Amino acid sequence: MVLTGKTAVVTGAAMGIGKAITEILLQNGAKVVLLDVNETAAKSLLEDLRKQHGQDRTLFLSCNVESEEQIKAAFQKTVETFGGIDILCNNAGILNEGEWEKTVSINLLGVIRSTYASLQHMNKLTGGRGGVIVNTASMAGLGPLLSCPVYTATKHGVVGFTRAMAAASAASGYGIRYNVICPSFVQTELLDNITLKLGQFSHLEDATQQLVEVLGILTPSEVAQCVFELVTDETKNGEALMIFPKGKQYITFPSMQ
Numbered sequence: 001m002v003l004t005g006k007t008a009v010v011t012g013a014a015m016g017i018g019k020a021i022t023e024i025l026l027q028n029g030a031k032v033v034l035l036d037v038n039e040t041a042a043k044s045l046l047e048d049l050r051k052q053h054g055q056d057r058t059l060f061l062s063c064n065v066e067s068e069e070q071i072k073a074a075f076q077k078t079v080e081t082f083g084g085i086d087i088l089c090n091n092a093g094i095l096n097e098g099e100w101e102k103t104v105s106i107n108l109l110g111v112i113r114s115t116y117a118s119l120q121h122m123n124k125l126t127g128g129r130g131g132v133i134v135n136t137a138s139m140a141g142l143g144p145l146l147s148c149p150v151y152t153a154t155k156h157g158v159v160g161f162t163r164a165m166a167a168a169s170a171a172s173g174y175g176i177r178y179n180v181i182c183p184s185f186v187q188t189e190l191l192d193n194i195t196l197k198l199g200q201f202s203h204l205e206d207a208t209q210q211l212v213e214v215l216g217i218l219t220p221s222e223v224a225q226c227v228f229e230l231v232t233d234e235t236k237n238g239e240a241l242m243i244f245p246k247g248k249q250y251i252t253f254p255s256m257q
């Protein structure tokens with residue numbers, strides 16, 4: 001996929017990995033709609049991006065992925081402004097084992113809400129142009145992270161949902177590719193105040209810290225480069241790409257046949 005002239009929507013775009021995804025898509029010619037709840041960070045980023053890429057290739061819309069209504073409104077505004085949606089990066093996510101229902105609502109249900117709301121605009125069977133969706137899971141979506149069981153569950157859910165949507169799309173003729181990234185630790189604010197975020201499992205912070213020492217820390221840009229690969233390589237559908245500082249690996253799952 002050539003990105004020039006394409007329209008992308010990125011959730012959780014104001015900071016961290018979402019900001020890096022936004023930047024690499026803009027650098028490669030796409031128009032990008034930034035969705036986030038952090039208006040201050042988003043508007044500051046938007047000002048910088050417009051200085052670099054011009055006034056007419058970006059749009060920020062305040063959108064909480066916990067709200068189907070806000071997601072649908074954001075997608076409608078995107079289509080009205082840029083004519084359609086070609087790329088969707090469902091990236092918004094939190095770590096909060098104390099408020100675990102909120103974690104589920106954002107990390108898993110938010111991805112489902114956004115994916116389903118995008119269908120009416122992207123699905124070739126309903127007048128869409130087709131395209132690609134890349135969801136942000138985690139290495140914790142491939143194996144259990146003992147200090148955050150609910151976060152782990154949400155990310156396992158994102159991996160499974162993405163792979164099922166990829167198969168459904170291929171079988172139905174939607175013309176949409178679905179892929180998921182599974183990064184290890186990335187230097188963003190998600191890793192701040194970890195003790196508080198682990199809630200009843202904060203006593204296991206040291207075990208997780210040992211994992212950080214083993215795996216190392218990625219930069220958001222390294223992760224965004226992998227998203228770019230999944231967006232542009234039109235052979236990729238149903239892929240789970242594990243990303244860690246020493247490299248990356250496309251995951252092979254057990255065959256059920």
Ligand SMILES: NC(=O)c1ccc[n+]([C@@H]2O[C@H](COP(=O)([O-])OP(=O)(O)OC[C@H]3O[C@@H](n4cnc5c(N)ncnc54)[C@H](O)[C@@H]3O)[C@@H](O)[C@H]2O)c1
Binds near residue numbers: 064107137
């Ligand atoms: N940082 C890591 O170690 C790491 C590793 C693997 C995967 N991830 C995943 O990457 C994604 C991005 O996280 P990050 O590390 O960049 O963290 P971050 O906190 O820097 O950025 C998250 C962004 O999402 C936004 N957001 C939060 N809740 C939202 C909501 N309800 N609706 C819309 N936007 C919302 C925040 O405002 C923020 O801009 C998350 O899904 C996270 O689980 C992070």
Ligand SMILES: CCCCC[C@H](O)CC\C=C/C=C/C=C/[C@@H](O)[C@@H](O)CCCC(=O)O
Binds near residue numbers: 095148184191
């Ligand atoms: C508390 C920080 C949470 C950060 C969550 C981010 O999504 C980053 C997750 C990064 C790495 C996750 C690793 C998961 C590993 C599992 O596969 C587990 O099986 C590894 C077990 C290792 C061990 O037992 O030593």
